[in-house]
Amino acid sequence: MQISSSTNTITLIGNIKTVNDFQDIKRSIDLIVKEYKDITLNIQDSLSITSSVIGYFNKIVLKDKINLNMNIGNEKLFNLINDLNLTSVFQAKKV
Numbered sequence: 001m002q003i004s005s006s007t008n009t010i011t012l013i014g015n016i017k018t019v020n021d022f023q024d025i026k027r028s029i030d031l032i033v034k035e036y037k038d039i040t041l042n043i044q045d046s047l048s049i050t051s052s053v054i055g056y057f058n059k060i061v062l063k064d065k066i067n068l069n070m071n072i073g074n075e076k077l078f079n080l081i082n083d084l085n086l087t088s089v090f091q092a093k094k095v
Contacts, residue, residue: 003025012044016046033064040069043077078093
């Protein structure tokens, strides 16, 4: 997985599947939330997402009150987020 960030936007390319991926995502978001309360997350082509990443996203939205806007490029991942009833929590949309 590759990760890049610009102001309050993070772009993920590739599958989110390892502990290192989780740590990289967490590290990137932790840096951004120091300055911004609105984050845009572009997940371009990942087929899945680990439970630790979903748990972390839940934490930043529900506990830390961060406004997360998730743009998902893969329909299967979008359907997974929808099946977990997290579409509105993560403000997820298929792009």
